[in-house]
Amino acid sequence: MDVIARKTALREAALAARATAHAAGQGAACDHLRAAxxxxxxxxxxxxxxxxxxxxxxxxxxxxxxPVCVPVVIGRGQPLRFRRWTPQARMVPGNFGALIPDEGDWLVPDALIVPLLAFDRRGFRLGYGGGFYDRTLEGLRAAAPVGAVGFAFGAQELPDVPVEPTDQPLDLIVTEAGVVRP
Structure with missing residues (x-):
């Protein structure tokens, strides 16, 4: 089975594991994230x-x-852009269903909290398959140092995430149990 087929097969199981973990609550995950x-x-x-x-x-x-910002999908095959966010920001649905601020400055992040479906202890992640974070991290890292912190439930860990040459590793992963440092 090639890498793309393995990733596709793992996504369904990863979604189920994440849903089960989500139902149990995230415990001290935010405390660990703040510290990381x-x-x-x-x-x-x-x-x-x-x-x-x-x-x-x-x-x-x-x-x-x-300053805090959130990703905005500009279009397929393009890197993400980041719009300033505050808890009071008026949010509207963006491309692919994620909420985005209706207005605000475009920012360049120094660190990113990265969502994922699954991760491994090498720092690789399985996302939804669009490559948005990989393209974005590649571009940001080419311009300046940037931190990429995966945020997930411990149940989302896999022994080995299939990797393609374009996949960008995370610097660390934070779960409700603590920090995983590749």
């Missing part, structure tokens, strides 16, 4: 608006001591 993000305090943080059973970073984003 300490090196970037005061700098631009990209979070995300959780969809379906994704683990929720909003408590960390709302209490961040610097």
């Amino acid at each position: 993000l300490a090196p970037w305090r005061g700098r631009v943080l990209a979070g995300y608006m959780p969809m379906r059973s994704e683990i929720d970073p909003l408590p960390v984003m709302a209490g961040w001591d610097g």
